Amino acid sequence: MKQVSAIERLRSLPALFMGSDLTVRFQWTRKTASQYIYLWKKRGLVQPLGGHSDVFANLLVEASPNWQAALLLAMPSGVLVGIESLHRAGWTTQIPSMPVVAVDASQRVFTTDMFEIEPRDDLWFERTKQGIKKGVYRESLSVLSPAWALADMLRVRGWGSCGLQPDDIEWDAVTAKDERDWTQACKTLGIATGDLLSLAQSSRSHA
Numbered sequence: 001m002k003q004v005s006a007i008e009r010l011r012s013l014p015a016l017f018m019g020s021d022l023t024v025r026f027q028w029t030r031k032t033a034s035q036y037i038y039l040w041k042k043r044g045l046v047q048p049l050g051g052h053s054d055v056f057a058n059l060l061v062e063a064s065p066n067w068q069a070a071l072l073l074a075m076p077s078g079v080l081v082g083i084e085s086l087h088r089a090g091w092t093t094q095i096p097s098m099p100v101v102a103v104d105a106s107q108r109v110f111t112t113d114m115f116e117i118e119p120r121d122d123l124w125f126e127r128t129k130q131g132i133k134k135g136v137y138r139e140s141l142s143v144l145s146p147a148w149a150l151a152d153m154l155r156v157r158g159w160g161s162c163g164l165q166p167d168d169i170e171w172d173a174v175t176a177k178d179e180r181d182w183t184q185a186c187k188t189l190g191i192a193t194g195d196l197l198s199l200a201q202s203s204r205s206h207a
Contacts, residue, residue, distance in 0.1 A: 007060070010040055015062035016070050019054045049074055051110035067114045069139035074112075077104035077125070079132055079142045081118070083163050085149035090173045094164060101141065127188050128152070131181060147174075147181035147196070155191045166199055 009026065022033035037056065040046040047065065049055040053074035057065030071078050082100035086092045098116045103109055105119035125132075131148030135141050144152065150169075153162040174196055182196050 006036060006039055007045075009036070010045055010058060010060050013058050013061065015058050015065065016073055017056055017058060018073065019056065049110070049114070050112035053108075053110040053112065066139055067112075068135070068141045071101065071112065071115060072139065072141065074110055075101075075103045075108055075117070077107050078102070079125075079128075079144055081144045081149050082153060085144050086146045086164070086169070088143060089146035091146045091150075091170055092164060092168050093170070094168055096163065102144070128185075130188070131185055145178075145181055147178045148185040151182060151185035151189050151191060155189050169199075171196070171199075 013021075013025075019033055019037055020030075022028055022036065023030060026033075028036070037046065040056075041048070045060050046056045046058055049057070049067070049070045055070050055074045057067070057070060059065070078101045080088075080099055081102045083092065083094055083096040084099040087095055098114070100116045100118055102118050102120045102124070104125060105121050109117060109119050111117060128144060128148055131145045132142050133145055135143070150164075153164070156162070159165055179196050186192065
């Protein structure tokens with residue numbers, strides 16, 4: 001029988017894979033699969049998503065891993081929230097040191113060096129479902145729309161503690177739809193901070 005090298009086996013794997021997949025694909029025991037993963041990690045050929053997720057990026061196949069897809073593989077409920085949501089919508093030039101991802105606390109939750117993971121309960125996902133936009137691509141995370149994300153940040157931490165002040169917001173980027181989203185978000189999440197226009201005017205008066 002032809003011997004297959006560790007490199008050849010890794011090259012046959014997709015850009016993202018789970019360690020448990022190896023036992024099926026190569027008919028290995030869990031111990032053997034762990035040994036191969038250890039070897040690949042030691043040689044810098046694979047990179048783990050983190051925690052006990054069992055998700056790995058195959059650097060031999062793709063040198064720049066799609067970590068959003070990796071996170072979805074580990075935690076399918078993931079939704080981008082916080083400053084990253086606002087930045088993507090052009091609401092702020094602030095860039096978070098680590099994107100925050102909300103995940104369903106009743107499902108699998110893992111830590112990762114690529115994202116800050118925030119477990120949320122079923123009620124949060126039910127309340128915010130109107131504000132969650134599906135990822136542009138099949139392998140990209142869903143995103144909480146900016147008005148909902150801001151309302152959620154202020155509900156939990158308030159201005160300053162959430163990493164933003166009113167004058168950090170690019171108010172000219174706010175649309176009429178955003179205003180409607182904000183009203184709905186505040187009502188649904190149970191916060192009262194006035195309309196976006198009043199926040200913008202307050203920000204400009206203190207500029």
